[in-house]
Amino acid sequence: MLMTTQSKHKFEAEVSQVLDLVINSLYSNNDIFLRELLSNASDAIDKLRFAALTDTKIDSSDPQIGIAIDKDSRKIIISDSGIGMSQEEMINNLGTIAKSGTKEFMNALKASKQEGFDPKLIGQFGVGFYSAFIVAHKVTVISRKAGSDKFTLWTSEAKGEYETETLSATQIDEYKVADLKQGCKIILELKTEEEYNEYLEEWKIRSIVKEYSNFIEYPIKLRTKDSENEDENEDKYIWETINSQKALWAKNKSEISPEEYKEFYKHISRDFNEPCDWIHYSAEGTNEFTALLYLPAKAPFDMFMPEDKKGLNLYINRVFITNEAELLLPQYLRFVKGLVDSSDLPLNVSRELLQANPKVTNIKKNLVKKILSKLSEMMSQEKEKYISFYKEFAKVLKEGVHLDFANKDKILELLMFESTQTESGSLTSLDDYISRAGESKFIYYITGSARKELENSPYLESLKSKGVEVLFLTDAIDEWVVMSGATYKEKEFKSAAKGELETDDKTKEQIKQKETEHKDLLETLTKQLEANIKEIKFSDRLTETLCCLVADEHAMSANLERLYKNANQNIPIQKRILELNPNHPVIAKLEEIFKANSNDTKIQDYAELIYGQALLLEGSQIPDLSRFTKLISSLML
Ligand code: ADP
16 A cells, blocks of 8 residues: 555656657657547546446446647646546556556567567557657646545656655645546646647647547547637637547448448557458347457558457447457457447456356357358458458468367368469469369478478479479468368378378389399498488489488478477477489499498498488588588599
């Protein structure tokens, strides 16, 4: 408990960093300060209404948000009838970075330092309350927590510190807050530079509210001169509602224009881009709800930051309940924005209990089904649009293949890859692959970091010569998608670099013959390389190259091994099979040398050279490079 009522505090270090950035006008868009403060006000009213569901002493009637401009003193005053904050809450909420929005901002910033991220993008980010300092040199917050009769004052000029105090009766009069039942009043003292003057103009405030806050559910009222009152000396003001407060989703689909949908998307997602598409529907029967879901067009750069992101908004009969991530959608659909309004969930259910509520589970199932079928429809009917969406979100969608077993095939159906038969940059679906593949039981793939590196891979030599199409899987997560045993429409995913390829009986017989022919040579080579490889054998995988390393059907590929190593993960070393091309002239030559002198150390050197080449071809490193190069040089001599 805080004993003193008046106190000076230092901002948490991270807050000071955020403030520095805000103040040094990193922002490309100053207007967002108002969006942020209005959305905080709206959240505070949401919280009040939620609290009123269980606490009858709380009066949540007549919710509203006010904006008043005082040109003479260069002030903008934003008030709300929300839940308010106690002194302790103010210290916690406004003096530290406890909140996700700001944390994301900090993470984005850290990421930006690592990878040349455009700082202008940060202008699209809300840093919540701290955005006030974009336009104000001093910010004062007066708050009365719902149910309390204390008023707390918080002031800061952002210079590393802030002050809080409990207001005395005289101060309550001075600040004209006596009639504030509960909520906050935020006073911004505008910076003196000319560029901020426009925020003292009504038209500017109206236009920002229209653009960013039109759909806030509570009336946003602007204090404006009463034009009917002609008495110039007597300032008469009226409060005019300047936002539409439409619950767009509750309207009939046919009455909503695409522009309205797009505008609402920007409101709900805080994305500056237009959405790729949307789904608006009502479910009836056992579970009644309306959903308005948006597929964004651009991936946010923080899509893979392990923060608990906000999920879909859940309303129960228009009362906002929660936007907890993963309550209504699985993680792999976290890019979907929007809301669900249910009419048959119990209003007084706690947020914790919602997760276990079977109705919520059903809604979730239904939403997933709808989204996947929307994507499938887009894929078949609006291919280009789908592909541009897919390129943004494929990495996330792919997580679903193993996380949502029930929908595995539906998700696989949505995946697209490059292949030996697509042009660079264009993609094919698995269905199209299958339709071209004829009788084959397999969907062939090869994994690596880029198409360019895979295109000329020796692992594809015989498949190419037989005209077999091979998918290029170049996302790290792809390895996981096609993990051993994975199938799609009864076709098994098969790596071109693992296990045995399909070989006809005649070729098998030829290989067997070659193995008998070179039995002793193969045994000697095996002995030399025993420590590194599992076995040596002839195969028809290669047609031009001498050798390659192949993993067992269910073992980890070299690509996956590298991914683990890059992530600093320790993995057990798995020996691979060294496959030789029996028709390569080097084999005949080796046999000659071997026959002439089977104890020659030359055979040992050649074994090392063969193994080294195979390592290089799979993209691995040669353990003793200097020895390897010496061997090559001596061979050249
Ligand atoms: P965020 O909105 O992302 O949580 P902010 O920096 O905007 O972060 O706000 C921090 C916290 O301060 C909010 O989570 C809320 O608890 C509190 N807060 C901000 N504005 C208000 C307000 N008008 N009324 C009540 N609480 C508020």
